[in-house]
Amino acid sequence: MPAQGIQFDPAxxxxxxxxxxxxxxxxxxxxxxxxxxxxxxLAVEQQREQERGGEFHTEVDRDSMERLLRLAAQFDWQRRxxxxxxLPDEAVVQWSLRDRQGGTxxxxxxxxxxxxxxxxxxxxxxxxxxxxxxxxxxxxx
Amino acid sequence: MACKDxxxxxxxxxxxxxxxxxxxxDQWRTDWxxxxxxxxxxWTQRCAAWHTESQQRCDRWEQEWTQTCSSWGPFAxxxxxxxxxxxxxxxxxxxxxxxxxxxxxxVSSTVCDLWTWVSNTICTLWVLVTTFVCRLWVFVVDIWCxxxxxxxxxxxxxxxxxxxxxxxxGWTARYRIDENSEECxxxxxxxxxxxxxxxxxxxxxATVTARWEPAIEAAWSNRFPLVLSDGTCRxxxxxxxxxxxxxxxxxxxxxxxxxxxxxxxxxxxYVNSTGGTAAHESGHMFGNSDEYADSNCPNRTVTSDxxxxxxxxxxxxxxxxxxxxxxxxxxxxxxTYSVG
Numbered sequence: 293m294p295a296q297g298i299q300f301d302p303a304x305x306x307x308x309x310x311x312x313x314x315x316x317x318x319x320x321x322x323x324x325x326x327x328x329x330x331x332x333x334l335a336v337e338q339q340r341e342q343e344r345g346g347e348f349h350t351e352v353d354r355d356s357m358e359r360l361l362r363l364a365a366q367f368d369w370q371r372r373x374x375x376x377x378x379l380p381d382e383a384v385v386q387w388s389l390r391d392r393q394g395g396t397x398x399x400x401x402x403x404x405x406x407x408x409x410x411x412x413x414x415x416x417x418x419x420x421x422x423x424x425x426x427x428x429x430x431x432x433x
Numbered sequence: 434m435a436c437k438d439x440x441x442x443x444x445x446x447x448x449x450x451x452x453x454x455x456x457x458x459d460q461w462r463t464d465w466x467x468x469x470x471x472x473x474x475x476w477t478q479r480c481a482a483w484h485t486e487s488q489q490r491c492d493r494w495e496q497e498w499t500q501t502c503s504s505w506g507p508f509a510x511x512x513x514x515x516x517x518x519x520x521x522x523x524x525x526x527x528x529x530x531x532x533x534x535x536x537x538x539x540v541s542s543t544v545c546d547l548w549t550w551v552s553n554t555i556c557t558l559w560v561l562v563t564t565f566v567c568r569l570w571v572f573v574v575d576i577w578c579x580x581x582x583x584x585x586x587x588x589x590x591x592x593x594x595x596x597x598x599x600x601x602x603g604w605t606a607r608y609r610i611d612e613n614s615e616e617c618x619x620x621x622x623x624x625x626x627x628x629x630x631x632x633x634x635x636x637x638x639a640t641v642t643a644r645w646e647p648a649i650e651a652a653w654s655n656r657f658p659l660v661l662s663d664g665t666c667r668x669x670x671x672x673x674x675x676x677x678x679x680x681x682x683x684x685x686x687x688x689x690x691x692x693x694x695x696x697x698x699x700x701x702x703y704v705n706s707t708g709g710t711a712a713h714e715s716g717h718m719f720g721n722s723d724e725y726a727d728s729n730c731p732n733r734t735v736t737s738d739x740x741x742x743x744x745x746x747x748x749x750x751x752x753x754x755x756x757x758x759x760x761x762x763x764x765x766x767x768x769t770y771s772v773g
Contacts, residue, residue: 380699381703
């Protein structure tokens with residue numbers, strides 16, 4: 293289902309930005325935030341309570357980025373959270389897709405559901421690889 | 434007060450009540466018997482004294498008139514006749530009054546004895562009835578206690594399972610628990626089936642098993658005694674031991690083991706997850722909730738006493754985390770145990 297009010301246009305790649313936040317600032321693993329903009333820049337940072345860790349970057353090629361953003365636009369952005377009770381310590385994933393010309397869509401899902409979702413899982417896997425590459429394995433989603 | 438003790442103490446109270454009331458009745462009977470005896474004795478003596486005195490008066494009357502009659506000359510016979518008649522009347526009066534006195538003595542003593550018997554019988558009946566009612570109540574309480582304890586025991590099966598819910602999280606606490614009242618020990622068995630995710634080898638599983646099992650057992654075993662706080666049960670305290678078994682079937686919980694590092698939760702651990710993480714997640718398997726802050730759960734109670742469910746790497750098991758075991762034991766034994 294396309295993001296409500298957001299239509300992905302590959303011709304305006306630079307107008308789009310996908311952000312994913314996994315975890316919680318108060319949890320032991322902290323919150324890991326990844327921003328992927330239409331220019332191909334992937335930025336990773338971690339936050340634990342009031343402290344922010346350093347920001348790490350890597351680049352994503354255009355084709356991969358377009359594929360990721362196209363998939364993100366197909367997320368079920370109307371999905372209700374929580375859709376089920378979570379397991380203790382189960383992390384929450386918050387996705388945000390921003391179009392500079394059209395607004396922002398946000399959705400929360402359980403991490404284990406995102407890992408099994410046929411549209412979210414490939415995006416998550418690519419971003420995990422990007423985080424691993426950018427931080428040398430220091431952070432993870 | 435524990436149910437078992439309530440019935441026991443009531444039984445003792447009934448026995449005490451019965452003994453006390455019987456003693457009171459006996460005392461009452463003794464007192465009244467003595468009173469009646471004293472009454473009878475006093476009146477018997479009074480009647481005897483009256484009889485003696487009145488007879489003596491008649492004797493004196495007869496004597497005096499007999500002496501007087503000797504001076505009456507030819508009319509002495511008239512005098513003697515008078516003396517005889519009047520003396521007879523006197524003696525008749527003495528007899529009548531003495532008889533009335535004796536009859537009074539007998540009637541009043543009989544009434545007194547009857548009163549003693551009636552009141553003692555009423556007292557005895559009172560004791561019988563109240564003791565019966567008391568014992569009947571004890572019987573009812575005993576039956577109730579047996580039913581109550583049987584119901585409580587149903588809440589403490591060996592294979593324990595309980596739905597748990599906290600904020601947006603929901604899970605089932607599940608484990609086996611065995612009570613040994615000879616050795617006063619509680620053995621908690623946690624059966625976990627590890628499922629290897631892609632990229633996790635059998636060697637990895639062996640490695641993590643060797644790391645996690647002792648960590649969980651060390652964290653959770655012999656932390657606090659469960660102490661008897663109410664009721665009469667054989668064991669004044671129990672020690673708790675935890676045995677973790679990684680099984681292929683019959684598990685209490687399934688845990689997927691993922692490669693590398695990641696965000697562990699109760700059903701998903703990682704090859705690089707520490708023993709502390711495993712011990713923390715096991716705490717959830719025992720029914721405990723997380724105690725660290727969560728922006729999704731603003732009303733959560735956050736603790737700061739070094740709890741293992743607040744910080745898995747540095748925290749330890751706290752007394753409140755044993756409460757589930759204490760509650761199980763209380764239901765099983767129908768006594769009340771608390772975490773020492």
